[in-house]
Amino acid sequence: MSLYRNVTSRPWLTPGLHPDAHARPAFEKPNEKVALSFFIAVATAVFSLLIVSSLMRMTMSNDWVSLDLPSLLWLNTGALVISSIAFQMATSYARRGYSLSGLRWRFITGGVLAIAFIAGQYVVWQQLHAAGYGLATNPANDFFYLFTGLHVIHLLGGLWVWSKTLLTLTRAKGTEEARLNIELCTTYWHFLLLVWLVLFYFLAAN
Amino acid sequence: MAYVPLADQDDAHAMHDPESFVSKYIWSQDHKVIAIQYGSIAIMVGLVALVLSIMMRLQLGFPGLALLDPASYYQAVTMHGMIMVVYLLTALFLGGFGNYLIPLMCGTRDMVFPFLNMLSVWVFLLSVLILLASFFVPGGTAGAGWTLYAPQSITEGTPGSGNGMLLMIISLAVFIIAFTMGGLNYVTTILQARTRGLTLMRLPLSIWGIFVATILGLFAFPALLVSAIMLGFDLMLGTSFFIPAMLQMGEMNSQEGGSPILFQHLFWFFGHPEVYIVALPAFGLVSDILSCHARKNIFGYRMMVWAIIAIGGLSFLVWAHHMYVSGMNPYFGFFFATTTLIIAVPTAMKVYNWVLTLWEGNIRLNTPMLFAIGFIFTFIHGGLTGLFLGNVVIDVPLSDTYFVVAHFHMVMGVSPVLVLYAALYHWYPKITGRMFNETIGKVHFWCTFLGTYAIYLPMHYLGFLGVPRRYYEMGNTDFVPASAQALNANITLAAIFVATAQILFFVNVFWSLKNGKKSGGNPWGATTLEWQTPDTPPKHGNWGEELPSVYRWAYDYSVPGAPRDYIPQNEHGDFTADPGDEEHLVHPEDKEHAHGAPDTQEIPR
Numbered sequence: 154m155s156l157y158r159n160v161t162s163r164p165w166l167t168p169g170l171h172p173d174a175h176a177r178p179a180f181e182k183p184n185e186k187v188a189l190s191f192f193i194a195v196a197t198a199v200f201s202l203l204i205v206s207s208l209m210r211m212t213m214s215n216d217w218v219s220l221d222l223p224s225l226l227w228l229n230t231g232a233l234v235i236s237s238i239a240f241q242m243a244t245s246y247a248r249r250g251y252s253l254s255g256l257r258w259r260f261i262t263g264g265v266l267a268i269a270f271i272a273g274q275y276v277v278w279q280q281l282h283a284a285g286y287g288l289a290t291n292p293a294n295d296f297f298y299l300f301t302g303l304h305v306i307h308l309l310g311g312l313w314v315w316s317k318t319l320l321t322l323t324r325a326k327g328t329e330e331a332r333l334n335i336e337l338c339t340t341y342w343h344f345l346l347l348v349w350l351v352l353f354y355f356l357a358a359n
Numbered sequence: 360m361a362y363v364p365l366a367d368q369d370d371a372h373a374m375h376d377p378e379s380f381v382s383k384y385i386w387s388q389d390h391k392v393i394a395i396q397y398g399s400i401a402i403m404v405g406l407v408a409l410v411l412s413i414m415m416r417l418q419l420g421f422p423g424l425a426l427l428d429p430a431s432y433y434q435a436v437t438m439h440g441m442i443m444v445v446y447l448l449t450a451l452f453l454g455g456f457g458n459y460l461i462p463l464m465c466g467t468r469d470m471v472f473p474f475l476n477m478l479s480v481w482v483f484l485l486s487v488l489i490l491l492a493s494f495f496v497p498g499g500t501a502g503a504g505w506t507l508y509a510p511q512s513i514t515e516g517t518p519g520s521g522n523g524m525l526l527m528i529i530s531l532a533v534f535i536i537a538f539t540m541g542g543l544n545y546v547t548t549i550l551q552a553r554t555r556g557l558t559l560m561r562l563p564l565s566i567w568g569i570f571v572a573t574i575l576g577l578f579a580f581p582a583l584l585v586s587a588i589m590l591g592f593d594l595m596l597g598t599s600f601f602i603p604a605m606l607q608m609g610e611m612n613s614q615e616g617g618s619p620i621l622f623q624h625l626f627w628f629f630g631h632p633e634v635y636i637v638a639l640p641a642f643g644l645v646s647d648i649l650s651c652h653a654r655k656n657i658f659g660y661r662m663m664v665w666a667i668i669a670i671g672g673l674s675f676l677v678w679a680h681h682m683y684v685s686g687m688n689p690y691f692g693f694f695f696a697t698t699t700l701i702i703a704v705p706t707a708m709k710v711y712n713w714v715l716t717l718w719e720g721n722i723r724l725n726t727p728m729l730f731a732i733g734f735i736f737t738f739i740h741g742g743l744t745g746l747f748l749g750n751v752v753i754d755v756p757l758s759d760t761y762f763v764v765a766h767f768h769m770v771m772g773v774s775p776v777l778v779l780y781a782a783l784y785h786w787y788p789k790i791t792g793r794m795f796n797e798t799i800g801k802v803h804f805w806c807t808f809l810g811t812y813a814i815y816l817p818m819h820y821l822g823f824l825g826v827p828r829r830y831y832e833m834g835n836t837d838f839v840p841a842s843a844q845a846l847n848a849n850i851t852l853a854a855i856f857v858a859t860a861q862i863l864f865f866v867n868v869f870w871s872l873k874n875g876k877k878s879g880g881n882p883w884g885a886t887t888l889e890w891q892t893p894d895t896p897p898k899h900g901n902w903g904e905e906l907p908s909v910y911r912w913a914y915d916y917s918v919p920g921a922p923r924d925y926i927p928q929n930e931h932g933d934f935t936a937d938p939g940d941e942e943h944l945v946h947p948e949d950k951e952h953a954h955g956a957p958d959t960q961e962i963p964r
Contacts, residue, residue: 164912176366214616
């Protein structure tokens, strides 16, 4: 394993550099992808800590009253799943160099469905509020708003990159120009879909 | 599209020098300017914290002056702690030295995301301004101690529990955003943008320390972010994440069921790694400074790297040793006491290696070296008291006394600050192109080093006497002898002396900018890349026409047979050894293009 060989090498014994040697980054990937991987790890830490906190809060007092999740959440989940699929299709269009208009269409669908998801979450908040599951009435509700709110904020960050990529894409002459950003969006969307599925399961189970 | 590493596509990477004053010094994307911006903001806000500490000391040493009322005393404690730990030390080590040294030591032209880097420093400034604004709001700054323990911190009756706390929470959240932007940059640059020949194990330990500390920060700050958001909800929206049912100003509050222990777990899950976010860059920088000024390679380089990684990993497993007095299952305490004591192993390895680096070295006792050696003293001192406090049975009686104040100031106050001074003096010639005044520097060192001992040694004794910390004044306490007050007054005098002595540093820095003698590119005879730049201070783009290639590790000092007592990392020379081991430096792809073996010559070690 190269990492193991790396950290066990004795650098003081091996001076020299081959005349044709290249620079050796840790990952043969664009820097943006490496940074995104780290960001995803950081966001995972945020959501994991929240889930652990809610588990602790649940067991430390006995005032936890589960809320009746509105069925609209299933529809929202569906929108996010299709959004993720659309991004995946846009990525394969960009990778294989298929038609630019097909790529645009799929990329736009992905973003619009994410916006629909956010609008749907807003409606869910309204419904819950109307049904008496307001903030500060029960810890289960508080964590619900916290989870969904933070998830939406992460999605909004993704949509910012999405809108910038959309600008590039409208001016683009070939599929290659926006490819990196499309791939980044896709990875991030898959991550946020996974987070949402875990959160949704967690909220429904407790 | 084949992937080409950043350092190999350098030709396409034309640097355009910024022309106007604004793009050069204000909205600069140059890592060196950003580093200086980060550093200046951090030092300025650190001075605020220094003034606060003097006000606290005056109150404790001379209660008759009635300088502070109890509320403002607690506010001073809180702001002093938070500013020093987060806004000074974290920002100066990672934002300041991280930004300055990473691209230079890795042989790149800049960070991989310069725009994000610029954003990071301005968001950091915003967080500092929000924090400082809390001095001017009704109710004043937060006053619940830097740990911000809920429910006390947001309960009516605690100083600054309303506006002050809200601003503190917002400021921390903004700081975390700034740190994350910077941190992603540091990590990606170190991993991806190293120049030709600079393998991970050829990196100077400074970079290793900054690298691991940044990773710790990226994963520890989320805990603070989460707890800050939840605390903000409890404060502003009346939720009960942390707030139990309790009496507040004589009335039952509306919240119930919240868990204060949950806040403590979240806070210390951030808070303990935070100690190492500050300590690991200090370990790294001090290793390079000791090695350079002892003219000797660092002892046990690989062990140093592994120790940094091990300390970083272990630092996530010890957080509850801050909570022994909060009450916990004894087995839980046993676990955390064990992990805490295990951390002493890699840490002690590092200390031995520093001392062994000095052993039979050709030590030059100049200002940076004095500060670096001073660090070894204060760090051993603070580390040993840490072994006491890591044990539950010893911690419980000592936890609320001055012993703890003395311990953490020695280990994460004085020690990192001594390294900061060592590093500021060491890299000053590179940053400014001028030498500082050596005499003033040495006076500054002795005043600071001996002065801090005069402050913190007696505090250990006060702690054993049972003098409680966090108290605004001692009052009449039977078990504390009257002489404790005399000691307290002496500590205050020492603190004022040390604080005043810091003026020497600023005088030196500003006077030498104009009047210091020209330093040249490499005044210390150092091996690492930042001293090999074509210009001093390095220009935009750092390396002129061509990126450096790295032929050796960072510690080739006093190599037998070499013409000088150091060989820069980018110097080929005739000092290549042992062609058999060179295998791993050459990628199979490169080997195909190879024409003949590089000339090699065995050198005795």
